[in-house]
Amino acid sequence: MKIAIFYGSTTCYTEMAAEKIQAEIGVDQVEIFNIKDVPLRDCQQFDLIIFGISTWDFGELQEDWESTWDDIEALSLHGKIVALYGLGDQQGYGEWFQDALGMLHDKVLPQGANIIGYWPNEGYEFEHSKALTDDGELFVGLSLDDETQYDLTDQRIEQWVAQIIDEVAELLVD
Numbered sequence: 001m002k003i004a005i006f007y008g009s010t011t012c013y014t015e016m017a018a019e020k021i022q023a024e025i026g027v028d029q030v031e032i033f034n035i036k037d038v039p040l041r042d043c044q045q046f047d048l049i050i051f052g053i054s055t056w057d058f059g060e061l062q063e064d065w066e067s068t069w070d071d072i073e074a075l076s077l078h079g080k081i082v083a084l085y086g087l088g089d090q091q092g093y094g095e096w097f098q099d100a101l102g103m104l105h106d107k108v109l110p111q112g113a114n115i116i117g118y119w120p121n122e123g124y125e126f127e128h129s130k131a132l133t134d135d136g137e138l139f140v141g142l143s144l145d146d147e148t149q150y151d152l153t154d155q156r157i158e159q160w161v162a163q164i165i166d167e168v169a170e171l172l173v174d
Helices: 013-025 040-045 063-074 099-111 150-173
Strands: 003-007 030-034 048-056 081-087 114-116 142-144
Touching: 003 013, 003 040, 013 030, 013 048, 013 081, 013 150, 040 063, 048 099, 048 150, 063 099, 081 099, 081 150, 099 114, 114 150, 142 150
Parallel strands: 003 030, 003 048, 048 081, 081 114, 081 142
Antiparallel strands: none
């Protein structure tokens, strides 16, 4: 299985999370791409695609994602497995926590991918998020807050990677 992480990162936190996810899965098994440097369409050559995005200011997209946003609609992700992770600040921007993650999920979903890696919202304190599932119990991907919960990032990545590996195995059996 070919695995890749495609991320956009302004302050390097989303990139550092990508590197931690890669290390957890296996450095020799995962390729990492900054969407600032490679066309987003390159993700189509992989079986498992992990997208990383951060929320900026008042629920806005990270600048590299914003500049490639319309490219998502041209992707053919049928038969692909996609997992998402996002970074946000739940205390400083609690009304928009992980909004970009939710917007990315909503943009990728119609492209036909099997989205995995939904993550519990327990242990977070925020007012609102576009990244919650309809029942409000899960984020649409791994939610990281390196501003106020940096000490939980490694543990969350470890647990999430184990979860997505299990979910991939279940999809391949079906």
